Amino acid sequence: MNEFLSFAVTYLPYLLKGALVTIEIAVVGVIFGSILGIFVGLGRVSKNPLLSQISRFYIWVIRGTPLLLHLFIIHFAIPSVFPSLTMPPFVSACIALSINAAAYIAEIARGAIQSIDKGQMEAARSLGLSSRQAMRRVIIPQAFRRMLPPLGNEFIALIKESSLVSTIALYDLLRTGQQIISSTYRYMEVFFLVGIIYLFLTTIMSFVVRKIENKVGAYE
Amino acid sequence: MISCENVVKSFNRLEVLKGIDLDVSAGEVVVMIGPSGSGKSTFLRCMNHLETPDSGTITINGSVVEPKESSLNKLRQDIGMVFQQFNLFPHMTVMENIIEAPVLLKKMTKDQAKKKAMELLKKVGLSEKADEYPNRLSGGQKQRVAIARALAMEPKVMLFDEPTSALDPELVGEVLAVMKQLAKEGMTMVVVTHEMGFAKDVADRVLFMDGGVIVEAGSPEDIFEHPKNERTKEFLGHLK
Numbered sequence: 087m088n089e090f091l092s093f094a095v096t097y098l099p100y101l102l103k104g105a106l107v108t109i110e111i112a113v114v115g116v117i118f119g120s121i122l123g124i125f126v127g128l129g130r131v132s133k134n135p136l137l138s139q140i141s142r143f144y145i146w147v148i149r150g151t152p153l154l155l156h157l158f159i160i161h162f163a164i165p166s167v168f169p170s171l172t173m174p175p176f177v178s179a180c181i182a183l184s185i186n187a188a189a190y191i192a193e194i195a196r197g198a199i200q201s202i203d204k205g206q207m208e209a210a211r212s213l214g215l216s217s218r219q220a221m222r223r224v225i226i227p228q229a230f231r232r233m234l235p236p237l238g239n240e241f242i243a244l245i246k247e248s249s250l251v252s253t254i255a256l257y258d259l260l261r262t263g264q265q266i267i268s269s270t271y272r273y274m275e276v277f278f279l280v281g282i283i284y285l286f287l288t289t290i291m292s293f294v295v296r297k298i299e300n301k302v303g304a305y306e
Numbered sequence: 307m308i309s310c311e312n313v314v315k316s317f318n319r320l321e322v323l324k325g326i327d328l329d330v331s332a333g334e335v336v337v338m339i340g341p342s343g344s345g346k347s348t349f350l351r352c353m354n355h356l357e358t359p360d361s362g363t364i365t366i367n368g369s370v371v372e373p374k375e376s377s378l379n380k381l382r383q384d385i386g387m388v389f390q391q392f393n394l395f396p397h398m399t400v401m402e403n404i405i406e407a408p409v410l411l412k413k414m415t416k417d418q419a420k421k422k423a424m425e426l427l428k429k430v431g432l433s434e435k436a437d438e439y440p441n442r443l444s445g446g447q448k449q450r451v452a453i454a455r456a457l458a459m460e461p462k463v464m465l466f467d468e469p470t471s472a473l474d475p476e477l478v479g480e481v482l483a484v485m486k487q488l489a490k491e492g493m494t495m496v497v498v499t500h501e502m503g504f505a506k507d508v509a510d511r512v513l514f515m516d517g518g519v520i521v522e523a524g525s526p527e528d529i530f531e532h533p534k535n536e537r538t539k540e541f542l543g544h545l546k
């Protein structure tokens with residue numbers, strides 16, 4: 087036990103550095119994924135058939151293929167054809183994660199927009215607001231609040247799924263663990279520590295999500 | 307003020323309005339009654355084009371309403387609407403609910419709009435609720451805020467679709483009182499309601515709708531005391 091503790095103390099700083107990378111790409115993924123996702127989600131509920139078809143197609147393709155494939159396409163396939171698009175692993179990871187998250191967040195946004203009572207749009211229109219003004223001032227602010235809990239869950243999912251970036255040589259939490267193993271051969275201890283850190287991150291986030299849920303519920 | 311001519315509206319194959327004519331003059335209070343599904347709400351919603359009529363014309367103040375987004379937005383500013391379910395914006399305070407449209411559409415400054423809103427809140431008896439969120443209000447209070455919100459656009463006509471049907475019985479009176487006051491001040495109103503007392507007190511005309519047509523129209527006394535049409539008689543029988 088003592089021996090394990092001193093091992094943990096030695097390598098924890100490295101693992102935490104990896105965890106920071108994991109958090110960074112998950113945060114970037116959820117932020118850019120939200121921005122892109124809200125637009126795709128708006129397109130999905132748009133009356134314009136072209137916009138809604140494009141959004142539908144995007145969601146269909148991204149959700150129907152694995153994240154690992156997106157990662158490989160962005161990091162290996164595209165640069166193999168266009169060498170100028172070669173990017174550091176961190177950038178590729180952020181792009182892939184954002185694109186991937188956007189498809190899921192688009193569905194979250196669509197669900198949230200459609201969950202707003204029809205009477206809200208009608209009341210806004212009856213006052214003379216255009217449909218764009220009604221969306222912006224009445225529907226989206228309410229939908230956004232309802233999106234927060236599922237967005238938090240998406241962030242938790244991203245923390246876990248982002249471990250796939252270890253395959254493109256990005257030193258996130260998992261890859262850092264593997265690196266330590268390659269010099270120490272202490273599989274059990276390292277993966278145990280890695281697991282504890284993931285669990286710590288996701289548990290904190292779950293707690294935050296629950297807090298937000300209560301807050302959102304209170305005003306409705 | 308409002309004039310509807312041969313308004314027809316179908317949903318899928320169901321013809322809900324079968325050619326309705328109605329003239330409402332300035333200052334008049336018209337009450338519409340009729341069984342569920344007879345098309346009262348649909349007719350009201352056609353007046354401000356929340357539903358687009360399939361045919362027929364609706365004229366406001368002498369100009370025909372064109373089904374074009376920009377002219378409809380303008381039109382709706384002149385027609386206030388109050389809904390059965392209140393439809394207050396839950397993410398805005400009472401004050402924000404009321405000033406939203408005037409600030410956005412009438413180019414009022416926030417201060418002007420707030421001053422106006424306070425007057426309206428006083429009128430509906432809710433001055434002290436300006437900073438509350440709607441979920442903290444009773445049904446009757448919500449509906450009075452909804453009326454104030456509609457009035458903030460200074461509409462020429464107010465449409466009410468069963469404004470008291472979702473309320474607990476003891477809260478109906480406070481909303482009707484506000485509406486009566488409004489009628490007394492000369493507001494032009496079209497009201498779908500089954501509150502006979504209200505109709506008898508303030509209606510200039512009562513319309514009985516059934517099956518997508520106006521079956522019978524007349525003074526409250528004509529309709530409630532001496533209905534001529536069989537269907538009207540039967541319906542009033544059910545109400546009692």
Ligand SMILES: Nc1ncnc2c1ncn2[C@@H]1O[C@H](COP(=O)(O)OP(=O)(O)OP(=O)(O)O)[C@@H](O)[C@H]1O
Binds near residue numbers: 340348
């Ligand atoms: N958006 C819609 N799509 C399809 N059918 C509709 C729609 N709106 C109303 N209807 C139908 O049109 C008919 C008339 O409805 P409407 O709401 O105008 O009746 P109403 O007289 O207001 O009844 P109530 O007293 O129940 O409010 C009903 O049969 C209803 O099911």
Ligand SMILES: [Mg+2]
Binds near residue numbers: 346347467468
């Ligand atoms: Mg109705």
